[in-house]
Amino acid sequence: MNEAIKVGVIGLGTVGQGVLRLLKDNADEITRRVGRPLRVTYASVRDPNKPRDCDLSGVTTVADPMQIARDADVDLIVEAIGGISPARELIETAVGRGISVVTANKALIAEDGNRIFDAARQTGASVAFEAAVAGGIPVIKAVREGLAGNRVERLAGIINGTCNYILTQMQEKGTSFDEALRDAQRLGYAEADPTFDIEGMDSAHKLTILASIAFGVPLDYASVSVEGITKVTPQDIQIAQVFGYRIKLLGIAKRHATGVELCVHPTLVSEKAMIAKVDGVLNSVVVHGNAVGEVGFYGRGAGGDATASAVVADLCDLARTLGVDARHAVPPLAFQPEAVQPLPVMAMADVPSAFYLRLLVADEPGVLSKLTTILAAHDISVEAILQREPHGEDDATVALITSVIPQHRFDHALTEMRALPFVREDAARLRVEKFE
Structure with a gap:
């Protein structure tokens, strides 16, 4: 019952080395949490002669990561090489034989996660990815x-x-x-x-x-x-x-x-x-x-140790339920797979927001009046406005913040403002977000 859970680590870069260090440094605490020790038994390395800041004693190193995904006698696998390919193929190979995988690979999850989760579901394996967002923050x-x-x-x-x-x-x-x-x-x-x-x-x-x-x-x-x-x-x-x-x-x-x-x-x-x-x-x-x-x-949100913290947390979760069909566990995307349904994604032109606008204008009378007249014509109110001293002999900066409006309405007003003869440069425009 207390036999070690065998872990294969694909990639011994910053994150992979951090995982090995953390599993060793906190071995007692991790064993107390899981009920069994976690031990790295395999790791893939591109350069076996490169010095590494982790203890590789008892670890079999291989040059080909597919050896771990396809053949190694391991219970769990960590994918720590990043990128889309060959990471996708490695994970799909591992879950294809029922081995659950932990990854920090946000690009792969964001772009190919739907496919990977489907593949894992076929065999009851899990793909855990806490470290893919915000590093050590759970x-x-x-x-x-x-x-x-x-x-x-x-x-x-x-x-x-x-x-x-x-x-x-x-x-x-x-x-x-x-x-x-x-x-x-x-x-x-x-x-x-x-x-x-x-x-x-x-x-x-x-x-x-x-x-x-x-x-x-x-x-x-x-x-x-x-x-x-x-x-x-x-x-x-x-x-x-x-x-x-x-x-x-x-x-x-x-x-x-x-x-x-x-x-x-x-x-x-x-x-x-x-x-x-x-x-x-x-x-x-x-x-x-x-x-x-x-x-x-x-x-x-980043760094070897912070990311390793999230990876090891996922390893602990998977180790506690080792042998349990993941189709009965918490779904990777929170909702039951058949309940994950698309919603319309709004075009940014329709998204409401307050806006910050900065313009370089000629330093002459009536500038503010003409700008605010255009805004008012588009039913846009101004929450804050300032005019700064001229940059040179003739130019000044005007900056303002609008009320919350659909972007297309602001864009139409901005097109008119840019056409005014006293506007010297293209506008700087940023959105403004309200929090509680």
């Missing part, structure tokens, strides 16, 4: 299980530490986007090619997973509207602060009468909101349920 389990008695109405999250670090540096030090990005790369918070993070795709993968669990809809990454942070300027951050806001890259999912809103974009958030106070590389997710109201989760 938000998947909280939404899927802790809020099971609620109808989730909306959620929003800072779910990319790289972007949050860059925006924090721009806020606190007044640095440009490029300077803050270079600093993030120097510290190892951003990749050499940061496109996946700064253009919002990483956040969109994570939002896809959260929305599916919250609303009981199929994973649908392609339907997420995505906008990154590359166009956010120090001037926008400074003006937002004058208005009482901070700028954060948020992933947002909301129910509306006509469908669901799924979007990732830089957002003005009131400085009084808890999520506005989450800085640096930290993550936060806020969820609103119809019974519980608003609940928040906060912590380390």
Whole structure:
């Protein structure tokens, strides 16, 4: 009964090594929780001679990860190589022989999760993925299980530490986007090619997973509207602060009468909101349920140890129910498979929001009057407005925040404003999100 549960780890990068360290360092606590020890017996490594920060004694290392997925004598498998392929094929091979898998692979779950869960269901295996969203924060389990008695109405999250670090540096030090990005790369918070993070795709993968669990809809990454942070300027951050806001890259999912809103974009958030106070590389997710109201989760969203914490938590869950048909366990997307049904995803033009607008205009009489006249003609009220001193001899900055309106109405007004002869540059436009 106390025989060790054998674990195979595919990939010994930062996360894989973190899993081995955690299983060793906390072995006694884990055994007390599970009832049996968890022991890594197989691991795949591309370079067997590369030094690693983990104890590999008693671990059989192989070069071909498919040996573990297809043949190894293991009870559970951790996929820690990332990417779509060959991770998908490895997981499908493992679950095909009834071996449950833990993964931190948000891209794979967001883009191919429906297919993978179907494959696992055929054999009664599980695919657990707590670490795929917000690293060490147990938000998947909280939404899927802790809020099971609620109808989730909306959620929003800072779910990319790289972007949050860059925006924090721009806020606190007044640095440009490029300077803050270079600093993030120097510290190892951003990749050499940061496109996946700064253009919002990483956040969109994570939002896809959260929305599916919250609303009981199929994973649908392609339907997420995505906008990154590359166009956010120090001037926008400074003006937002004058208005009482901070700028954060948020992933947002909301129910509306006509469908669901799924979007990732830089957002003005009131400085009084808890999520506005989450800085640096930290993550936060806020969820609103119809019974519980608003609940928040906060912590380390990335890093080897934080991610390993979530992976090992999943291993513990699977180890406790080893041998139990997963078709009788908590469904991966919270709802019973036959009850996971698509909802219409709203076009962003129809999504209601308040908007922040910044314009560079000629410094001449009547500018504000003409701008507000156009807004009024489109039934848009202004909640806050300011005009800053001229940048040169002739130009000034006008910034305002509107009431909540459908985006298409704001876009029509903006088209008219851009055509005015005194508007010098294309507008900076950001959404404004209200929290309780």
